[in-house]
Every structure is written in C-alpha cells, then in structure tokens.
Amino acid sequence: MRRILVVLVLVLAFCVWPSGQRAMAMQAAPARSLQADFNNDGAADLAIGVPFEWVGAVQDAGAVNVLYGSAGGLQGPGSQFFTQDTPGVPGTVDAQDNFGGGLATGDFNRDGFADLAVGVPGEDIGTIGSAGAVVALYGSAGGLTTNGTQLLTQAGGAIELNDAFGGVLAAGDFNHDGFADLAASAGEDVGSVPDAGAVSMLLGSSGGLTTVGGRLFTQVGGVPEAEDFFGDSLAVGDFDGDGFADLAAGAGFEHIGSVIDAGAVSVLYGSSAGLTRAGGQLFVQVGGAAELQDFFGSALAAGDFDRDGFADLAAGASGEDVASVFDAGAVSVLYGSSAGLTRAGARLFTQVASPVESGDGFGAALAAGDFDRDGFADLAAGASGEDGGPGAVSVLFGSSAGLTRAGGQLFTQVGGAPEGIDRFGASLAAADFDHDGFTDLAAGAPFETVGSIREAGAVSVLYGSGGGLTRVGGQLFTQNSPGVASSAEALDNFGLTLAAGGLGPGTASAAQSGTPTPNLNTRPRR
Secondary structure, three states: OOOOOOOOOOOOOOOOOOOOOOEOOOOOOOOOOEEOOOOOOOOOOEEEEEOOOOEOOEOOOEEEEEEEOOOOOOEEEEEEEEOOOOOOOOOOOOOOOOEOOEEEEEOOOOOOOOEEEEEEOOOOEOOEOOOEEEEEEEOOOOOOEEEEEEEEOOOOOOOOOOOOEOOOEEEEOOOOOOOOEEEEEEOOOEOOEOOOOEEEEEEOOOOOOEEEEEEEEOOOOOOOOOOOOOOOEEEEEOOOOOOOOEEEEEEOOOOEOOEOOOOEEEEEEOOOOOOEEEEEEEEOOOOOOOOOOOOEEEEEEEEOOOOOOOOEEEEEEOOOOEOOEOOOEEEEEEEOOOOOOEEEEEEEEOOOOOOOOOOOOEOOEEEEEOOOOOOOOEEEEEEOOHHHOOEEEEEEEOOOOOOEEEEEEEEOOOOOOOOOOOOEOOEEEEEOOOOOOOOEEEEEEOOOOEOOEOOOOEEEEEEOOOOOOEEEEEEEEOOOOOOOOOOOOOOOOOOOEEEOEEOOOOOOOOEOOOOOOOOHHHOOOO
C-alpha cells in the first residue's frame, strides 16, 4: 500500500481501523455456536489487538492480549499474551510487523474449540517488504495454544511489496462443510491498477486453515480502480438463507462516477466450492446520495435485525454529511432475502440519543448481537469523534420491521472518565462473555491515556440485559489491569482491534470493519 491514509472520520490524523468485528452475524435457525470460545467453556472470550506494542526494543512489532469469559464476565487473571516472540508462534519479531493488526475467530479445524487468526500486515515474506501474513492459533481446553500454529500467506495471487495481507479478516463457513474458513484482505495491485485491493479465501480443514483450494477475489459488480482498497472492511452472514455463509466486502475509497471516495460494498455468495463471483452484487449508499468522501462501506456488520431467517447488512458511512453537519456519519441497512441482499426496504440511520455533530463519524465501527435477548439482532455503532474525540457508542434495536430508533441507547466510556482523544467506540466486538444468554459489547478506546501514559489504550465492556446494554457491572481493561499481561506503554493503542466471534450457522464474524486498509508505517513513533 502506497497511499497514506489521512483519517478515520476526517478527524483522526493517523490510522485507526476498528475491528469489529467487529461484526456478528445472527440468524434465526439454530446452529452450533461460533463465538470466540477458545476453551469451550460456554463463555465467549475476547482477543485484543495491540499492533503498535513494542516487543523488547523492537518498535511496533505488535501483540495480542486474550481475556477469558466466565460467569462473572471477562477476567484479567488467566489472560494470555502472544507476540511473534512467544515460543511456538511462527515468524520473527521485526519492526512494524504489526502483529494483531487484524483479528478473526472461527473453528477452523472443527474440534469444538474456537481458533484465532491474527493478521501481521507488516510481515516481510522473504525479501518482499510488508507483504503480510496471517498466524493461526488453535483453541484447546486450556485456551489458545501454540500447538499446530501456522503462518499463512496470500492465496490465489502473487506476494507483492506492501500488500499488507491480513490487515482485515473475517471467518465463516463459505462452503458449508462444517469447518470455518477465512477471508483476508490485501492492498493488492490488480494488474496495473495500484492498491485496487483483493480478498483471499483460505479454507478450513481437519488440519486447520490451508491455502489449498484458496482463491483470490477482486471487486464484483465494478471494475478495479486505483486505491479502491476493496476489502477494507469485511462481514459475514447468510444473506440468502441457503446455509452457506456469504461475504460482504467494503471498498471505502470507491469513486461513484465522478464522486470521489463515496464508497461501495460488494457481496460474494457462498457455495459448495466456497465463495464465488456468481450472482455477486455491488451496492452504493442507500437512503442517501453518494457524496464526496462518505466512505460508505468502510465499516460493516451482519445480523438478522428483523428475525426473518436471512442475515441483513449494516454499512457505515462515517464521512456522511447530515444536512449541513459535516462528517456526522450515518449507517445504511440492507435486508436479506432468498435472492440475497436487496435495496427493498433499505434505511439510513443517523446517531441516536445525541445531537448530530460535525466530525462525530457515526458508523465508523459496527457490531451486531442480541443485547436484550428478544430474538432480534441489534446494532452497536461507534462514533469515535463524538464531542470532539472522547467518543460514544449508539445502540439501535431490532424488531419485526428491522432496526429502529425506538428505545435507542447512547453510551460513553465505562470505568473511566471520557477524555479528549480517547476515541471510545473506534473498535467494537459483540459476544456473550458471561454466558447468560444476553450478548455483551466490548468497545475499544485505543487512544486512552492510562495514568500519565498517553495513548496506551483501553477496552470497556457493557453487559446485555432485558433492557439492552447497561453500564451496571461494566468493566474497563488496560494492560495495567490486574492479571492482564504486559504493561501500558505510550502509543501502544491497546484495543485498536477486537475479536469476539459470532453466533449462527456459518457466521463466525470477528470481521474487521472500519477505516480503509491502513499504511501502518505512517503511524507516529515513540
């Protein structure tokens, strides 16, 4: 990637791309849980990316913290910490590898334990700088383990300089064989078109992820263009209800006609052969006109918001102007059907429970889950620029008519005071951390100052209840929290990416969604 990213919501001056995971695709049909339960104890666990962590004296080598769920919620004691210096993790610790820059969870070897895919977008492959790679860590009764750990490179295309493969990840069972598969983006040049972007599909098997049978996809429904960054966000859901997981892939920098960086979303459908271009779709913003630097599709989340058995898709446009309010942000919702996603009944939402303000960037991060356990998936949407930078998260609830503003909620950071550039809500992940049947929400504030340590980062947890998410019992974790490995350091950005998985057939979603694929080498150094 040779493009230097300017902003997340035109208010961030350097790269923040929420993980979401970032998205959780919910479906009505009962199925095996694919949430991030690495030790298979019934409570979801949380992977937290720290891609700017220094490992010894090696700057921005990157790390991942893992917090385990319990009846009492997420716990610091018993947590794990992985880097490429961890015995058994393949690769070497190098500057700007950014291990943890992408995260996704799914049961890739179908042993009943969730596994973790970790993107290393700055990894050099031989002499090819920042080609990128993915490290797979496998679950066990004791949690994630380095036994059988793999390092995988791009499938279906040449390994090239600055591809940053693995910067955005999502998991789902695209060929419906019971093994979760992995979609991984790269800032790929397509022919002579620089940074058009591509997504690789790696298939799951009894031996874990494999590049055998892997495929490479470029944008569907449109021609690849320079710096589209197709795959800058990913989300998984069964949009046509055929039992095969499908993939939505954003291209936040897509030009629509002469409208620069308006953004678009492509959809690839699953089949017995995995993802396919057959029947692929391209969507531009619904409920509003495509405008300059809307960045539509730069955040995605899938969930069955109307409980009709078809997964639906929420797509953020963090640069959307609302009337005369610059970059307030908006979220479009497309509904699933037997024919796949459709614009019929599509709606556009702006921030709930708070005035729409310039630079809010509502919709820059998204995650879906049933927070009130009524059977309808709900949507959490980050506005990391709220009030000039402390950030906030809105919740829209599902209903028989789909998402609605009725009863919508707004949350600021829990467990700590909102501060100037915390960017609370810059990353989101939804899962049932306390195993009570209600989906809970983890929200990153990657620029949180911890004590006097600037931009060390923090993650808040809000728990679900009959009334939806609540601050009651809410938690705040940093790398200085008891039991959490490592320690808070300046510019670590703990919580920049998150993964907690999803629920439903073929829908493991710790899909990343947020800013377009970043050039991590532009990040300020210590």
